[in-house]
Amino acid sequence: MTFLYIYIYIYIYIYICLYMLKGLMFLCVLCSSVEQKIYVVLNETVPCVRLLNATHQIGCQSSISGDTGVLHVLETESDLDWILSSGPHPPYMVIMETAFFNRSVMMRMKNSSRVAGVAVIISKTGLADNFSPHTTCPNQNTGVYSESYGSDLANCNGTVWNPLGNGLSYEDFSFPVFALKDENQTQVLRKCYEDHNQRVNGSAPQYPLCAMQLFSHMHAVTDTVTCMRRTDLQNRFSINPEVLCDPLSDFNVWTSTRPLNNSAKGHAADESVVIAATRLDGRSFFWEQAPAAEGTVSGIVTLLATIQALYPVTQEAPPPRNIFFSFFQGEAFDYIGSSKMVYDMEKNDFVIDMNNVHSMLEIGQVGLLSGRSLWMHSDPVSRQNKSVDTESAAAGLKLTVDHPSVSQPLPPSSFQRFLRARRIPGLVLADHNTSFTNRYYESMYDDAENLNVTYPPGLTPDEQLVYETDAAKSLAEVATLVARSLYLQAGGEENNLNNITADPKIVAQLLYGFLVQKNNSWFRSLLPPEVTKKGVNSILSEICVYPPVTRFVQYILANLTGTVTNLTESQCQNPSELSTENKDLFSYFWVSGPASVNGTREPFCVRASVRLSKAVSPAFELLEYGSRNYSTWTESRWKSIRARIFLVASRELEMLTLGVGVAVLLLSLLVTYFISSKAELLFSSARETPTTTY
Amino acid sequence: MDLSRVFFTGNSTMNLERMPNEEKLSLCRRYYLGGFAFLPFLWLVNVLWFFKEAFLKPAYTEQPQIKSYIKKSALGLILWVAVLTTWITIFQHFRARWGEVGDYLSFTIPLGTA
Numbered sequence: 001m002t003f004l005y006i007y008i009y010i011y012i013y014i015y016i017c018l019y020m021l022k023g024l025m026f027l028c029v030l031c032s033s034v035e036q037k038i039y040v041v042l043n044e045t046v047p048c049v050r051l052l053n054a055t056h057q058i059g060c061q062s063s064i065s066g067d068t069g070v071l072h073v074l075e076t077e078s079d080l081d082w083i084l085s086s087g088p089h090p091p092y093m094v095i096m097e098t099a100f101f102n103r104s105v106m107m108r109m110k111n112s113s114r115v116a117g118v119a120v121i122i123s124k125t126g127l128a129d130n131f132s133p134h135t136t137c138p139n140q141n142t143g144v145y146s147e148s149y150g151s152d153l154a155n156c157n158g159t160v161w162n163p164l165g166n167g168l169s170y171e172d173f174s175f176p177v178f179a180l181k182d183e184n185q186t187q188v189l190r191k192c193y194e195d196h197n198q199r200v201n202g203s204a205p206q207y208p209l210c211a212m213q214l215f216s217h218m219h220a221v222t223d224t225v226t227c228m229r230r231t232d233l234q235n236r237f238s239i240n241p242e243v244l245c246d247p248l249s250d251f252n253v254w255t256s257t258r259p260l261n262n263s264a265k266g267h268a269a270d271e272s273v274v275i276a277a278t279r280l281d282g283r284s285f286f287w288e289q290a291p292a293a294e295g296t297v298s299g300i301v302t303l304l305a306t307i308q309a310l311y312p313v314t315q316e317a318p319p320p321r322n323i324f325f326s327f328f329q330g331e332a333f334d335y336i337g338s339s340k341m342v343y344d345m346e347k348n349d350f351v352i353d354m355n356n357v358h359s360m361l362e363i364g365q366v367g368l369l370s371g372r373s374l375w376m377h378s379d380p381v382s383r384q385n386k387s388v389d390t391e392s393a394a395a396g397l398k399l400t401v402d403h404p405s406v407s408q409p410l411p412p413s414s415f416q417r418f419l420r421a422r423r424i425p426g427l428v429l430a431d432h433n434t435s436f437t438n439r440y441y442e443s444m445y446d447d448a449e450n451l452n453v454t455y456p457p458g459l460t461p462d463e464q465l466v467y468e469t470d471a472a473k474s475l476a477e478v479a480t481l482v483a484r485s486l487y488l489q490a491g492g493e494e495n496n497l498n499n500i501t502a503d504p505k506i507v508a509q510l511l512y513g514f515l516v517q518k519n520n521s522w523f524r525s526l527l528p529p530e531v532t533k534k535g536v537n538s539i540l541s542e543i544c545v546y547p548p549v550t551r552f553v554q555y556i557l558a559n560l561t562g563t564v565t566n567l568t569e570s571q572c573q574n575p576s577e578l579s580t581e582n583k584d585l586f587s588y589f590w591v592s593g594p595a596s597v598n599g600t601r602e603p604f605c606v607r608a609s610v611r612l613s614k615a616v617s618p619a620f621e622l623l624e625y626g627s628r629n630y631s632t633w634t635e636s637r638w639k640s641i642r643a644r645i646f647l648v649a650s651r652e653l654e655m656l657t658l659g660v661g662v663a664v665l666l667l668s669l670l671v672t673y674f675i676s677s678k679a680e681l682l683f684s685s686a687r688e689t690p691t692t693t694y
Numbered sequence: 695m696d697l698s699r700v701f702f703t704g705n706s707t708m709n710l711e712r713m714p715n716e717e718k719l720s721l722c723r724r725y726y727l728g729g730f731a732f733l734p735f736l737w738l739v740n741v742l743w744f745f746k747e748a749f750l751k752p753a754y755t756e757q758p759q760i761k762s763y764i765k766k767s768a769l770g771l772i773l774w775v776a777v778l779t780t781w782i783t784i785f786q787h788f789r790a791r792w793g794e795v796g797d798y799l800s801f802t803i804p805l806g807t808a
Contacts, residue, residue, distance in 0.1 A: 061806060219805040229794065230803055244805070 003676035007669070040188065042643040046122075046179035049287045050218035052227055052245060053334075054625065054632040058169065059218070062117065062176035066215040069093030069116030070648065071193045074100050084112050088204045091116035093212040095180070095189055099126035103166035110173055117176040117214045119643075121186055122444055130439035133168035133285045134332075136160050138442075142334040142631060144416040145409055150381040153409035159434050161411050162441050169285050169442070176214040178643060179286045179444070192645055207650035214643050220245035220636035225625045227634060245634040249616035252337045253280070253327040253553045255307070255561060257314040257490075259585040259609035260322070266348035268356050272321045274489045275360040275426075276482070277338070277414050278303045279331040280549055284444045291447040293515050294438045298367030298451060298475060300327065300553060301510040305479035305502040306363075308560045310487060313499050319492035321358055327553055328414045329615040332442060334631030337615035338414035342421045343630075350613070359489060360426035362415045366478050367451045367471060368437045373400035374478060375433050379410050382423040394484075399477050404433050411436075429482065448515040455516075465512045465520050472508035479507065510556070514549075523552065525594040526559040529603050554610055558589045562608030572605035587611055710747065718747060719756040726763045734774035737767035 050059035072083055073095045080100075083092045093116050094109065101120050109115045137156035145154035152158065180186045192210040199205055219242070220227040227245040234241040260268060278299035282292025291297075307325055314323065330336025344350035345357075366374065383406075394401045410416055413428045431437055440446040448454070453471045455464045479502035487500055513523050565588075567575065572590045575581035581588070589606045596602070619630040626632065675682065710718060722744050729737040741764055748761040789796040790808035797803060 064806060217806055221806055221808055226793070226797070230797055233797060233803075238802075242805075 003672045006676075007672050039644045039646045040192075042185055042188075042645065044182045044185055045641055045643050046181055046286050046289060047214075047216040047641045048173070048177040048179075048285055049216070049638070050220060050636040051248075051333075052220055052222070052224045052634050052636065054225060054619075054627060055223050057172050057220070057222060059636075060173040060175065060177045060216065061218050062214055062216045064217045066213040066217075067091075067093075067116045067176055068211055068213040068648070071095060071189065071197050071210045071212050071645070073097070073190065073193050074105075080105065080108070082199075084108060084114060087114070089209060090114035093214070094118045095186075095193065096120045097126055098123050099128065102128065102131070103168055106168055106171070106173075109175075110171065115175055117178070117212070119178045119180050119189070119212070119214070121180045123183075124445075124449075127445060130164040131443050131445055132162055132165045132439070132441040134162055134165045134283075134442040135167045135170055136162050136165040138162060138165075138332075138412040139334055139416075141628070142339070142417075143410075143412060144379070144419040149420075150379075150409060153380070153407075158407065158409045159411075161435055163435050164439055165441065169283070176216045177285075178214055178216070179289065181289075189645065196647065207653065208647040210645060211648040212643065212645045216638065216641045218636040218638050220634065223626075224632045224634045227636070228625045243637060245636045247616055247620045248330055248333055248336060248631075248633045248635055249614070249620075250281075250329045250337075251550050251612040252329050252341060252615045253550060253557065253610065253612055255325050255557050255608070255610045257310065257323045258318065260324075260351040261584045262351055262611060263584045265350060267353045268351060271352060271356045272358045273324045273352055273356045274321055274358050274486060275324045275326060275418075276303060276306065276363070276486055277326045277328060277360065278363040279414060280327045280329045280337070280553065281332055282446070283332045283442050284446075286444065289444050290442070291444065291515065292442070293446050293448055293451040293453070294365055294367040295441055295446055297511070297514045298365060299363045300549070301507055301514065302363050302366055302475050302479045302482060303327065304510055304553070304556055304560065305476060305507045306483045306486065307557065308506055309479060309483040309500050309502040311561050313487065313492075313496055317493065317496050319487060319490035321490040323486050323490050324352070325557075327550075329550060330617075330631070331414055333633040334617075335414060335417045336617050336631045336633070338417040339630050340615050340618055341613065342417050343618040343621075344613070346421060354422045354424075357418070357422070357424050360415050360418055360424055361482065361486060361489065362413050362426065362428045363478075363482060364411060364413055364428050364430035365436065365438055366429055366431050367475065369399075369431045369474050369478070370452075372431070373402040374481070375430050376401060376403050377408070377410050377413075377428040377430060378403075378426070379415075379419055380407050382419060382425075394481055397477055397481055399481055401481070402433075408434065429478070448511075451511075451515065453511050453515055461517060462521060464516065465509055465522060466505060467512075468504045468508045469511070472511055473504050475511070476502045476504040476507045506560075513552075518548075518552070521595065524592060525601070526555050526591050527552075528555075528590055529592045529601070550612070554612060555589065555591065557610040558587070558591070558606045558608040561610065562589070562606040565605045565607050567605040569603070569605070575607075581607070585609060710743070715754055715756045718744070719759055722760050722763045726767050729767060729770060734771055737771040737774075740764065740767040741771060 048060040050057055050061055052058075069091045070089045070093065072079065072087065072092045074080060074083065075097050083094055091114050096105070096118055098121055106118075109118060138161060140155050143154075144150070147154065180189070189212070196208065196210040197205050224245070231242075231244050234244070256273070260271070279296055280300065282290035282296040284290045303325060310323065326341065328335075328337035328341070331338060341350065342354075345353045364377075410419075410428055411430060411432075415426045415428055418424060418426070438446065438450070440450050451471050453469050455467055455469065459467060480500065483500045483502060484497045487497065488494065509520075509522050513520055565572075565581075567578070567581070567588070569590055571578060571581075572588045575586075575588045576583045586607045586609050589608065590603055591606055592601045592603050594601070617631040617633070619625060619627040619632045622630075624630070713721075722740060725736050725740040725743075729735075729740065744760055744764050748757060748764045751757070785799070789800065792799075
């Protein structure tokens with residue numbers, strides 16, 4: 001058996017040498033490793049991830065070692081046939097032109113076994129007239145309408161709010177779907193396809209072919225109940241616990257015209273509060289891509305302008321009731337933020353409770369008015385006469401205000417969660433009557449262009465920042481109306497109404513900041529210094545849509561409603577040491593300040609009554625992961641998401657290489673055995689001759 | 695140079711050639727009894743190791759007893775293999791369908807698949 005040991009030694013030695021060589025190559029900067037010669041890594045990847053709720057999983061999944069497929073660009077119907085039935089090199093990795101990203105094509109891909117993954121080109125060329133991957137009836141099971149309350153209005157029996165919705169975001173795909181936003185990268189892919197994969201005269205292309213591999217392996221599976229159970233088991237029994245999924249969570253932002261004592265939870269004595277609310281989040285089919293211009297930003301900007309308009313008057317001539325402004329996060333996923341706030345209010349764990357609430361006014365999608373009227377939606381089941389007075393508020397404005405038909409239900413809105421707890425009077429403002437005017441609801445195409453926020457060419461960024469588009473003026477009008485209505489609702493005097501006007505310049509700056517460029521001079525001046533040094537995108541958020549918006553809104557509110565103090569930085573961090581400052585009533589923010597002429601900034605401390613409240617679904621506090629009353633949405637975790645392209649050889653060539661290798665192995669074994677058995681003959685004959693001659 | 699010495703530098707009495715027959719019998723019995731402690735691999739080793747001794751060597755006094763031990767070890771081994779194979783097949787096939795029970799029975803749960 002000695003030859004076997006020799007053989008093993010030799011092979012181990014060669015193996016180790018090869019590994020050391022490979023390691024050296026990675027260390028060596030000048031020499032190119034074999035891996036770089038094979039793979040072209042795609043840097044900008046926008047994946048679709050898996051989300052789970054109490055009963056289902058949605059989104060996309062790849063296999064743990066990535067999904068590989070031969071590239072094919074889907075431009076025409078014949079390409080679709082090639083991919084799904086006639087192409088000879090399945091599975092295919094589809095590069096999908098924008099026009100083909102619709103429900104019918106994606107469903108056919110889903111049901112086919114010949115598709116390894118899809119990369120969608122995101123561009124405006126070829127974009128259909130409408131595209132909404134959301135469902136037709138958003139949040140239908142967690143709103144106020146159910147069998148016991150307005151049953152003929154539940155499940156969009158009364159009005160279908162998003163008729164253009166194709167529900168793609170809520171489908172479960174077993175292959176990865178990535179988005180190609182970078183035009184240069186798409187060009188690289190097209191070039192690889194044209195060089196190797198293009199069909200010549202209708203015949204199939206020859207190997208080697210260009211292939212792409214997508215990695216987006218998601219850890220969670222089945223539903224939230226399973227995922228949280230497995231996470232608990234891992235935490236208790238495993239040596240190396242791994243969290244499989246995270247509940248969607250972030251923060252709501254709230255403020256009030258009269259400061260509320262944050263440490264006194266439960267019913268606030270002698271406080272009657274009018275709530276003005278809007279939502280903070282948006283979503284799309286892909287992860288962390290949600291411009292949500294008409295769907296969300298229009299509401300945020302309007303409410304911020306409202307606060308800015310109301311603030312001086314409420315300080316000079318305060319109305320009897322307090323006005324409570326709230327920005328709810330996570331509303332796209334079954335009302336996470338608003339359900340949490342209502343839950344806290346009912347549990348006496350919030351600064352006010354439901355008995356303090358007088359009425360509510362919510363701002364929905366208000367961006368696409370274009371001269372038409374603003375609609376006041378109210379709940380037909382609990383409607384009370386004259387819930388919120390808007391007619392006198394609208395006097396003198398160019399807006400007209402209208403009421404939908406009396407039997408029409410409320411659109412999806414945070415107000416529905418408040419109604420579930422208590423029948424308070426309230427209104428939801430929107431630019432639509434029966435169904436959304438937003439043709440790109442909760443999609444990647446709901447951007448500045450959808451809101452008609454366009455700037456004339458040739459303006460510098462600073463000029464664009466303050467340029468008042470028509471959209472800005474329209475939203476400023478809406479904000480003025482809302483501010484005046486709120487003032488009247490809070491019991492203020494009518495003769496103060498003319499002093500309440502929203503500033504279109506602030507609205508324009510907000511629209512520019514949220515829709516075009518976050519890294520502008522105004523935002524930089526109201527954020528803390530450490531953020532402005534690194535870049536304006538480094539702020540945290542766990543909710544994977546529209547990342548840093550919570551912090552932005554918090555600091556913008558501090559800027560609009562706060563007062564400048566002359567505290568130092570350390571005093572700003574610990575204001576309770578000073579007797580003049582009250583940490584229960586106010587928050588203290590250390591902000592950069594405007595840039596002076598020579599580029600330096602002088603930071604200062606701002607005191608404002610702006611607070612954050614945790615927005616995580618009560619289902620996770622109650623540990624009812626299968627809850628039907630609260631949102632149960634979680635997002636899966638993953639290890640790596642990346643993509644790369646390379647050339648693949650045919651299966652026959654791969655098998656041939658393997659076969660030749662095995663044959664070489666067997667041949668070498670044979671030769672070694674032969675040499676070993678005839679060793680005396682081969683090696684001792686040389687020695688014998690010298691002795692005989694001697 | 696005998697390379698077998700390089701690798702098996704442990705107990706040189708592992709070589710059955712040089713063991714007296716009584717020691718062989720006691721070793722065989724020890725392995726047979728040890729296998730009852732839920733250790734079917736001891737029975738496997740017993741069968742493989744003493745097979746030549748029990749069936750292929752010329753008869754000696756202890757050989758019938760060694761033969762019986764080998765036969766009983768083989769029986770136990772086959773039983774264990776059958777039970778384990780059945781259970782493993784059932785578990786791999788149905789674990790996903792069992793939901794909660796499957797998760798509680800599993801030591802490691804694969805990521806990303808049911």
